[in-house]
Amino acid sequence: MLEKNTIDHERAVLIGIINREQSEEKVTEYLDELEFLTFTAGGEVLKRFVQRMDVPNPKTLIGSGKMEEVEAFVKQNDIGSVIFDDELTPAQQRNIEKLLRCKIVDRTSLILDIFAQRAQTSYARTQVELAQYEYLLPRLTGLWTHLERQRGGIGMRGPGETEIETDRRIVRDRISLLKKKLLKIDRQMETQRGNRGxxxxxxxxxxxxxxxxxxxxxxxxxxxxxxxxxxxxxxxxxxxxxxxxxxxxxxxxxxxxxxxxxxxxxxxxxxxxxxxxxxxxxxxxxxxxxxxxxxxxxxxxxxxxxxxxxxxxxxxxxxxxxxxxxxxxxxxxxxxxxxxxxxxxxxxxxxxxxxxxxxxxxxxxxxxxxxxxxxxxxxxxxxxxxxxxxxxxxxxxxxxxxx
Ligand SMILES: Nc1nc2c(ncn2[C@@H]2O[C@H](COP(=O)(O)OP(=O)(O)OP(=O)(O)O)[C@@H](O)[C@H]2O)c(=O)[nH]1
Ligand SMILES: [Mg+2]
Missing domain, CATH: 3.40.50.300 (P-loop containing nucleotide triphosphate hydrolases)
Known part of the structure; x- marks a missing residue:
């Protein structure tokens, strides 16, 4: 689906929120892990933004004041990716993309990206590609085409094709194809396992x-x-x-x-x-x-x-x-x-x-x-x-x- 790693140490910022479920201490630990994930994906974290809020902003997750801070920092420091520890809804992702004009990545897509980078065998690649399309499907909107998707780097890699397909139908077809492919390999592997005595x-x-x-x-x-x-x-x-x-x-x-x-x-x-x-x-x-x-x-x-x-x-x-x-x-x-x-x-x-x-x-x-x-x-x-x-x-x- 997406292309291979070409950029070294893409500049990134991390964003986390403190609330009743996750204390400040916990968020620090989560962001430490997110930073390690970012490093594994080939990125470099320049700054962390943390906000305390019990009710997330439905439009942008974090509040508008905080978002302005992030925006200023992103522009001044040529940031390629803004990485959220918490899952974003497709709508939040779109809104934030519109505001920041850079790649918006959440923990899920970051992990998917690392898996894509690491997948070696055709079996692993097929599994990762399927997961990526499943993640992509609810997030497909016209906006994807307008973004600078060709920049590569974090969140942009994947096994398989190089072109981004924006059509849901194509993605659905691809998903069912990948599932069939996996089913076939699964049967072979099952037989192999069965043969182990x-x-x-x-x-x-x-x-x-x-x-x-x-x-x-x-x-x-x-x-x-x-x-x-x-x-x-x-x-x-x-x-x-x-x-x-x-x-x-x-x-x-x-x-x-x-x-x-x-x-x-x-x-x-x-x-x-x-x-x-x-x-x-x-x-x-x-x-x-x-x-x-x-x-x-x-x-x-x-x-x-x-x-x-x-x-x-x-x-x-x-x-x-x-x-x-x-x-x-x-x-x-x-x-x-x-x-x-x-x-x-x-x-x-x-x-x-x-x-x-x-x-x-x-x-x-x-x-x-x-x-x-x-x-x-x-x-x-x-x-x-x-x-x-x-x-x-x-x-x-x-x-x-x-x-
Ligand atoms: N100090 C120390 N380091 C260890 C020990 N065992 C493994 N490591 C290091 O921990 C790192 C991860 O080791 P891996 O064996 O790749 O860990 P893994 O659980 O297979 O990791 P994934 O495949 O990424 O899930 C490597 O840098 C190892 O050298 C240990 O007993 N002591
Ligand atoms: Mg291992």
Whole structure:
């Protein structure tokens, strides 16, 4: 649909609103994440505008006074994109576009844009393209044609065609075509999955950038792309892993994020089938991230959406190296974060206690505690295997000295 990244560090501003549901502290955290998303999409954030308002302005989301401030800044600083953390209605988006004369992006379209940039295989590209069109459909108006859509950059990229199609009918046709294409690939993938036989299936799940691919790589000695950006992984990778003499399938899949666009969850359904069909989930958490508890909540919410909330799950708290480091480096954290910066020992006494032996603390990067990790995964997988194939458990030794 849209063209590839051509512009480096497009200049952007961020806009967030404080209200009863989202405190100032929360909005700061959300905008931090939005800034990381912007950076991942190839942008540079020059300024943040935040407004406190309980009732959003139906025309422009933020108030007219604030909008004038934004407008002045956009004009003076050659801003390419104005990025809202909150979802805009199609009407709000149009009005703001008219006022600011630059690209108006919300969290959803920013995430879609990153997915478009990252999609490598034709399968992922098809899924992203479908999600983009679903997002576009209610937003199609005459105005789209008058905007400088050819400028490229954030919010403008996508796999497939280079021309923007403004006709709803064309978009609808395209959507149904893409759906058919996906259905066909889905069937092929289903058959492939069916052919994998009786192996127990384990899936890595978690928020984006927590270290799923890094863990996959150390455990399976594979080379899945991992980097410090959001959504490094879009396609699912499945590897056969052997611990002791127990083989199982381990899959690494797309990371989740707060407010993952519903269009994406919808069109990535079959990528997420790997999760849905798994016997065991390894929910990876970046414990060094100040909002890791919120991350867990977001992940659980998406797991619920794909009917996988009740699965057998091990919580894998990763990046303990970074966490402990933060503690040593910055003593103030304890007082500043109003006591929320516990030591790992203290954390274990909180709600984590309920998770019990289903919680593990590791560093995938420094390979810390991986033996314990392997042992726990081994035990779980063996239990599943033994329940499923009660006559076939002679395979496994009582003692596991080497993995
Ligand atoms: N300090 C530290 N960094 C880690 C650890 N594990 C992973 N990382 C880093 O975290 C970043 C993200 O790692 P990935 O493995 O790409 O994370 P992911 O969960 O696969 O991310 P997505 O595919 O984007 O969802 C990389 O820069 C890794 O090097 C760890 O144990 N400690
Ligand atoms: Mg990854």
């Amino acid at each position: 009786a192996l127990v299936r384990v899936a890595l799940v978690g928020y984006t950038n927590v270290g799923k691919s890094t863990l996959m790589n150390v455990i399976s000695k594979s080379e899945v792309f991992a980097e410090n950006k959001l959504f490094a992984t879009l396609d699912t990778t499945v590897r056969k892993v052997v611990i002791g003499n127990l083989p199982f399938l381990l899959s690494d899949t797309v990371g989740f994020i707060r407010k993952l666009p519903t269009q994406l969850v919808e069109s990535f359904k079959s990528t997420l089938d790997e999760v849905r069909e798994a016997d065991l989930l390894l929910h990876v958490v970046d414990i060094s991230h100040p909002q890791f508890e919120e991350h867990i909540e977001s992940v659980n919410k998406i797991l619920d959406e794909i009917d996988s909330a009740d699965k057998n799950t091990i919580m894998v708290f990763n990046k303990i190296d970074k966490y402990e480091h933060a503690e040593i480096d910055d003593d103030d954290l304890t007082t500043e974060r109003t006591g929320r910066h516990f030591t790992i020992g203290e954390w274990k006494k909180t709600w984590m206690q309920r998770v019990g032996d289903k919680a593990l603390f590791i560093s995938a990067l420094n390979k810390e505690n991986l033996d314990e990790f392997r042992k726990r995964v081994y035990d779980e997988v063996r239990d599943i295997h033994v329940t499923r194939f009660p006559y076939n458990n002679f395979l496994y030794p009582e003692h596991l000295d080497e993995y």
